Amino acid sequence: MESGQTRKRENSEQRILDAAISLFATRGYAATGIRQIADKVGLTTASLYYYAHTKDDLLLRIMRLGLGELLSSGQEAMEGSSDPREQIRGLLKVHLTFAASNPERARVIDNEFQWLKEEERESVIALRDAYEQLWADAIANGDRKGLFEVKNASLTRLALLEMCNGATHWFRPNGPMSLEQIVGAFEDMAFALLRCDEPLSGASALEAAAQSPQ
Amino acid sequence: MESGQTRKRENSEQRILDAAISLFATRGYAATGIRQIADKVGLTTASLYYYAHTKDDLLLRIMRLGLGELLSSGQEAMEGSSDPREQIRGLLKVHLTFAASNPERARVIDNEFQWLKEEERESVIALRDAYEQLWADAIANGDRKGLFEVKNASLTRLALLEMCNGATHWFRPNGPMSLEQIVGAFEDMAFALLRCDEPLSGASALEAAAQSPQ
DNA sequence: GTCTATACTAGGATAGAC
DNA sequence: GTCTATCCTAGTATAGAC
Numbered sequence: 001m002e003s004g005q006t007r008k009r010e011n012s013e014q015r016i017l018d019a020a021i022s023l024f025a026t027r028g029y030a031a032t033g034i035r036q037i038a039d040k041v042g043l044t045t046a047s048l049y050y051y052a053h054t055k056d057d058l059l060l061r062i063m064r065l066g067l068g069e070l071l072s073s074g075q076e077a078m079e080g081s082s083d084p085r086e087q088i089r090g091l092l093k094v095h096l097t098f099a100a101s102n103p104e105r106a107r108v109i110d111n112e113f114q115w116l117k118e119e120e121r122e123s124v125i126a127l128r129d130a131y132e133q134l135w136a137d138a139i140a141n142g143d144r145k146g147l148f149e150v151k152n153a154s155l156t157r158l159a160l161l162e163m164c165n166g167a168t169h170w171f172r173p174n175g176p177m178s179l180e181q182i183v184g185a186f187e188d189m190a191f192a193l194l195r196c197d198e199p200l201s202g203a204s205a206l207e208a209a210a211q212s213p214q
Numbered sequence: 215m216e217s218g219q220t221r222k223r224e225n226s227e228q229r230i231l232d233a234a235i236s237l238f239a240t241r242g243y244a245a246t247g248i249r250q251i252a253d254k255v256g257l258t259t260a261s262l263y264y265y266a267h268t269k270d271d272l273l274l275r276i277m278r279l280g281l282g283e284l285l286s287s288g289q290e291a292m293e294g295s296s297d298p299r300e301q302i303r304g305l306l307k308v309h310l311t312f313a314a315s316n317p318e319r320a321r322v323i324d325n326e327f328q329w330l331k332e333e334e335r336e337s338v339i340a341l342r343d344a345y346e347q348l349w350a351d352a353i354a355n356g357d358r359k360g361l362f363e364v365k366n367a368s369l370t371r372l373a374l375l376e377m378c379n380g381a382t383h384w385f386r387p388n389g390p391m392s393l394e395q396i397v398g399a400f401e402d403m404a405f406a407l408l409r410c411d412e413p414l415s416g417a418s419a420l421e422a423a424a425q426s427p428q
Numbered sequence: 429g430t431c432t433a434t435a436c437t438a439g440g441a442t443a444g445a446c
Numbered sequence: 447g448t449c450t451a452t453c454c455t456a457g458t459a460t461a462g463a464c
Contacts, residue, residue, distance in 0.1 A: 027244070028244050028328075034439080047449075111325075162379070185365065189369065192406055248458060263458095
């Protein structure tokens with residue numbers, strides 16, 4: 001029962017956002033022209049301005065949507081268990097799944113902060129800080145319970161996040177490693193960095209069992 | 215005995231490169247205009263073209279010089295010891311010292327690859343690969359000698375490098391941590407990631423001694 | 429070595445017709 | 447909802463005087 005206009009609007013709106021993500025990711029926000037975005041969608045620049053008031057507006061929506069998804073997935077992961085090891089595993093899975101299932105969007109979110117206007121940037125940074133706080137909480141939990149051994153919690157959090165974001169730079173779908181393999185490898189590195197020796201129930205415990213003699 | 219012209223040339227040349235580094239680092243290569251560089255140096259755009267044939271040429275020289283320095287410092291560090299633990303410490307110190315003593319240059323080198331022309335980019339990537347190979351060698355040495363325990367050497371190398379580059383994003387001179395403190399903290403995280411338990415002679419050993427009871 | 433002046437292209441954004 | 451046409455600014459780069 002929706003009108004043709006509504007359907008068109010939703011189509012074009014999403015197509016514009018997708019084109020912007022792709023171009024911002026490969027050429028950067030500053031070097032991407034409003035004309036290129038229009039060309040990619042098959043519209044004129046004038047039509048673009050029917051959907052977004054400015055180029056900056058496109059970036060803002062990409063960032064807010066993406067970080068919002070990441071934050072709520074992260075919150076779910078944190079609520080899924082009170083074991084800090086499970087929390088770290090959950091956050092790793094959320095982060096890497098997000099990065100791997102849409103690497104372009106992840107690159108834009110990670111690299112193009114600076115082009116937002118002051119007030120916009122603040123609201124986006126608040127989202128990012130809330131997300132990073134989840135990691136800080138998980139690390140602090142594990143440290144308090146004696147499961148992790150962390151000398152500098154802030155640096156460790158930053159190192160973990162940078163490590164994960166690194167995947168954004170080289171991950172390609174159809175690459176040599178599956179998402180599951182990547183998550184597994186990052187779990188291993190993360191627990192090494194956190195000096196977490198005690199085995200977990202679940203996949204890691206099963207793995208350990210499979211490798212030990214009967 | 216040098217002529218006034220020569221002195222001027224060297225001055226302007228360096229001032230132009232410095233201005234370009236600063237602007238490329240804060241606004242990105244694509245968003246930096248040749249006019250802004252000229253303004254910052256106090257010259258006209260026409261004068262800039264006396265020193266560099268294109269804007270791209272400036273970026274190329276910044277990258278080649280910087281990566282050249284990093285590579286030769288890294289090679290010295292590797293030749294300084296055959297103990298993989300010392301090699302990793304040396305590389306960490308080289309990398310973090312470079313990043314901390316000129317964060318703008320480090321950011322440009324790290325982020326603006328894509329704007330080089332095909333052939334230029336290849337020569338620059340060769341430099342970067344040679345530098346990363348130093349890390350790969352140190353990790354492989356430690357693994358072979360049983361000092362490190364690394365499941366995926368490539369991912370571990372990438373994680374270490376990303377971790378260090380992270381410092382580029384938040385390090386500010388006059389910040390809360392001195393360079394020595396940062397290097398120390400990163401040594402700790404790096405050896406955790408490499409699952410290296412055996413203590414080293416040198417600063418870490420001294421530290422451990424200071425903390426243990428007499 | 430540095431300037432003035434200028435060529436040419438592309439940038440973001442808007443008015444108003446359909 | 448999408449178009450044509452256009453405004454104004456800023457981009458890189460060059461020629462030629464001093």
